[in-house]
Structures are given as C-alpha cells and as structure tokens.
Amino acid sequence: LQIAKQSGWLCDPWQVAGLKRDEVRNSRVLSWLLNPRDSHGFGDRLLVALLAEIKLPSFPLTVSKNCRVKEEQCPDGDQSNRVDIEVDDEKFYIIIEVKINASESDGQLAKYVGQAEKKARGRYWTVIFLTISGRPPKSAGDYINKVIPISWRRLADVLANALKSEDKKTEAHAMVTALLAHSFFRHIRQF
Numbered sequence: 001l002q003i004a005k006q007s008g009w010l011c012d013p014w015q016v017a018g019l020k021r022d023e024v025r026n027s028r029v030l031s032w033l034l035n036p037r038d039s040h041g042f043g044d045r046l047l048v049a050l051l052a053e054i055k056l057p058s059f060p061l062t063v064s065k066n067c068r069v070k071e072e073q074c075p076d077g078d079q080s081n082r083v084d085i086e087v088d089d090e091k092f093y094i095i096i097e098v099k100i101n102a103s104e105s106d107g108q109l110a111k112y113v114g115q116a117e118k119k120a121r122g123r124y125w126t127v128i129f130l131t132i133s134g135r136p137p138k139s140a141g142d143y144i145n146k147v148i149p150i151s152w153r154r155l156a157d158v159l160a161n162a163l164k165s166e167d168k169k170t171e172a173h174a175m176v177t178a179l180l181a182h183s184f185f186r187h188i189r190q191f
C-alpha cells in the first residue's frame with residue numbers, strides 16, 4: 001500500500017478536478033468514456049457494455065463508426081429541453097438522464113421519452129435513468145416501461161468489467177486512460 005501511494009497509483013484526479021457530485025461535470029466524464037470516437041483509446045467497448053446491460057429485446061449490441069455521444073444536448077432544438085447525454089447511432093438512439101442530487105421535474109422523463117421516440121425516427125431507442133439508487137422515475141407517466149433505471153454503482157461495475165475483459169495487449173496502449181476510468185468508477189460508486 002505504501003509503494004502504491006508513493007508511486008501515485010492511488011491518486012484521484014477527479015477529486016482534484018472537483019467533480020464531487022456535480023451532475024454536469026460527471027455527465028461530461030461519462031460522455032467522454034462512452035464515446036467510441038473519443039481520446040480514451042477504448043473504442044466502443046464501454047458503450048457496448050452499457051448496451052448489453054440494458055437488455056432490451058432486439059436492441060443492437062454493435063456500434064456504427066458514425067456513433068456520436070454528446071452531453072448537454074437539445075434533441076428537439078428547444079434550449080429548455082436539454083438532456084444530459086445523447087447517444088446517436090445509425091441503429092439506435094439513447095437519452096441518458098443523470099441524477100445525483102437533483103430531483104425530477106414534473107413530466108421530465110415523459111418529455112424525454114417523447115423526444116427520444118421522435119428523434120429516433122424508426123431506429124431502436126430508449127431513455128436511461130441514471131440515479132444513486134437505480135430507482136424507477138416518478139415523472140415517466142404512462143411511459144414508465146420505456147425508461148431503463150440504473151444506479152451509478154451498477155454502471156461503474158458494468159463499465160469496469162468491460163475494461164477488465166480485454167486482453168492485456170489492448171489494455172497496454174490505454175494504460176493511463178484505464179487508470180483514469182477506474183478512478184472515475186471508484187468515484188461514482190461513492191454517490
């Protein structure tokens with residue numbers, strides 16, 4: 001343990017960066033990790049693990065080369081209807097609503113379900129409700145079966161397992177970002 005501390009392997013860059021329980025900042029890091037085209041070097045591995053976890057019948061478990069993952073998006077163009085994370089692939093469309101400290105507004109998830117269905121235009125789609133406890137949303141109304149609840153802790157486990165399952169040759173090229181990712185997973189397990 002002493003050697004690990006002295007070598008810096010136990011550093012927590014997310015604490016230093018001040019992520020704390022800030023929804024926007026944590027969403028930004030999660031969006032980065034899920035984006036197959038981003039700088040982490042994991043490709044689509046983490047997004048595919050999330051797709052496998054949501055277990056929707058016939059939902060694609062592969063990601064196209066044009067998949068985009070962005071935070072703070074307005075699917076319908078209205079600035080007042082901003083979603084935390086948008087995953088837009090030629091085969092599927094996902095909205096991820098992030099909750100850490102804030103509560104849902106009236107009809108919030110029902111509105112996001114409507115936006116997702118409209119934006120998907122015939123593709124597979126869903127809304128993921130990411131909370132501390134993984135509880136179902138209160139604001140989905142009649143669309144409750146269109147929303148997938150998941151806890152931050154479960155998400156951390158799913159994504160961490162996806163990184164562990166890769167062979168060592170692949171992990172070596174992304175060693176620094178793997179350390180960052182595992183540090184983020186430890187961080188979000190504490191919510």
